Amino acid sequence: MVKIGILGLGTVGTGTVQILRDPVGRHHLLQSIEIQRVGVKSIDKPRAVDLPSELVTTDLDSIVSDPDIDIIVELMGGIEPARSLMLKAIAHGKHIVTANKAVIAKFGDEIFTAANQAGVYVMLEAAVGGGIPVIQPLKQSLGVNRIQRITGIINGTTNYILTRMTVEGGEFADILADAQKLGYAEADPTADVDGLDAGDKIAILASLAFGGRIKRDDVYCEGIRKISATDIAYADKLNFVIKLLAIAERVESGGVSVRVHPTFVPKDRPLATVNGVYNAILVEGEPLGQVMLFGPGAGAGATASAVVSDILAIVGVMQTNSSHEDAVNSPNTSLHPLLSCSHSHYSEMAPLSSLRSSFYVRFLCIDVPGVIGKLGTCFGEHHVSIESIVQTGFQGDRAEIVVVTHEVSEGDFESALAEIRGLDSIASIPSIVRVL
Structure with missing residues (x-):
């Protein structure tokens, strides 16, 4: 025995x-x-x-x-x-x-x-x-593939909250409180809603996928506290849903990127249909292509x-x-190579500023002439191409302007935002969400 x-x-x-x-x-x-x-x-x-x-x-x-x-x-x-x-x-x-x-x-x-x-x-x-069986498949069944990217919904609490916000149009704080009463969220939800739990998990998956250890402090984590019912509604109008995604990928410029953040996901993507407390992990590699693992996450x-x-x-x-x-x-027992951890070096991490992504940004502005033009000029001077920019209405006495960019470098995007924040006409930037 x-x-x-x-x-x-x-x-x-x-x-x-x-x-x-x-x-x-x-x-x-x-x-x-x-x-x-x-x-x-x-x-x-x-x-x-x-x-x-x-x-x-x-x-x-x-x-x-x-x-x-x-x-x-x-x-x-x-x-x-x-x-x-x-x-x-x-x-x-x-x-x-x-x-x-x-x-x-x-x-x-x-x-x-x-x-x-x-x-x-x-x-x-x-x-x-x-x-969901994912660790052993990455070690064995998918081990012959060159894994390029892993994209996952790997925290049931945040997926439950975002799903209810989408279905009910409710605000984050109210639905979080209800989720705590129902036992779907902890009394202290920090690890879940701030993306830390998902960060732990994607660090493990990245280590397996890319054959190098990952320093947990190098994983960028952004949670869902700032996601509002307004953002959920705009996502729906634009034919997206908002999900907290954990992403690990090889970067063309070198190294790997491992991160967690809210993301606009097109409604026609498989991950967009993963709701409630369910989890899903999409693995992309060569020669397999794509495979998605789906099931109860807790x-x-x-x-x-x-x-x-x-x-x-x-x-x-x-x-x-x-x-x-x-x-x-025996301390020298030969370990089964498909069950043991065989790598000991650390993966080279790509800086966040080197990545490319599209962005959704919501501005609250003082209602004066020329605001949209100033936004367009600031973005253009920093090589940020705009897909759409529209004034959608008012929140109180503030004009609400929504911008969606084409794919840009995160460094250029952050430089543009730094300049925009200094404009007298910009009252606040309540939402910035990456677009898949």
Whole structure:
């Protein structure tokens, strides 16, 4: 039997235990897995799954150092003590399965280096996209392709909020508050609505797609707090929907770009139809072309499915080794090249200013003659070509002007905006959104 220790018995931990304890009709390898210990913060907390008392403990260190345990399943979340416990488990020769995108995005270099030296696996299918299989497909099924771009809707909370804003015409703050009441948004929604959660996930996907580690601090993150019902309405008139996209791509000028930001998505694109809490990841490469992976991005069942699939992958490799003891305890065990992390260098990152994009910009202006002409002149002097510019009406005593540009360099666009902000006739620029 392969023995596992589980750290955390929350929503995902509970779902994982339920799958492992109900193997009938599932993969036959589940029959060879035994839950040895489960670590929790509180013994007395009521739980949705009933476990024998001798399996449950608050002593997490004893689990990661238990010589009888082969695989540690980390489902606690957060940075610490999850990071330290994973490193300690690796030092004791144990494989890791985790759903912790924050730890992997920020400390993946440390964790994977330690794992490679110890000859153990770190599996993280559940860290991105919930139940959508994307990590192993990038490593294996899509591994022969030259990946050019990954575009994803990989945060269910923000997609739920933007979907309701689109359908109902409501404002961000009101729908966020309702989402919190319904349990779709955390009490502190910062990681979701500011794009940080999606930033963690796209950093992981970019590392796999481009074969180089990504420094999390190099990922540009912009959230959805500034998106208003007005912007949603303009997007609809222009035949777009607004989505929070996570994008990783190779840049023609060299390097890779990894970023998260709200985006106008044409209604005829597949990602435009991904609504509610669902996630989708569009992978573009050569020779495959495009493939989109779609499914539930969170939830006990979806995420636990990904966790257990990683456990099975490790168990399968262990059973093919001639000696179980060698496979678990030897620090020099040869790792399966399609399951392990093989790269150790960092990808060269392209500066945001070097990218090219189209933009939607909404200005509030003092209603004086010549404002549109001044805007056009400023944009033109900085090589920003305008697709459309129109005064759409008034908000109070301010004239509202909406500009959509052709594809331009972000550096030129920012230079133009810097000059425009200095114009006496510009009261504010409430919205700037990139266009896909």
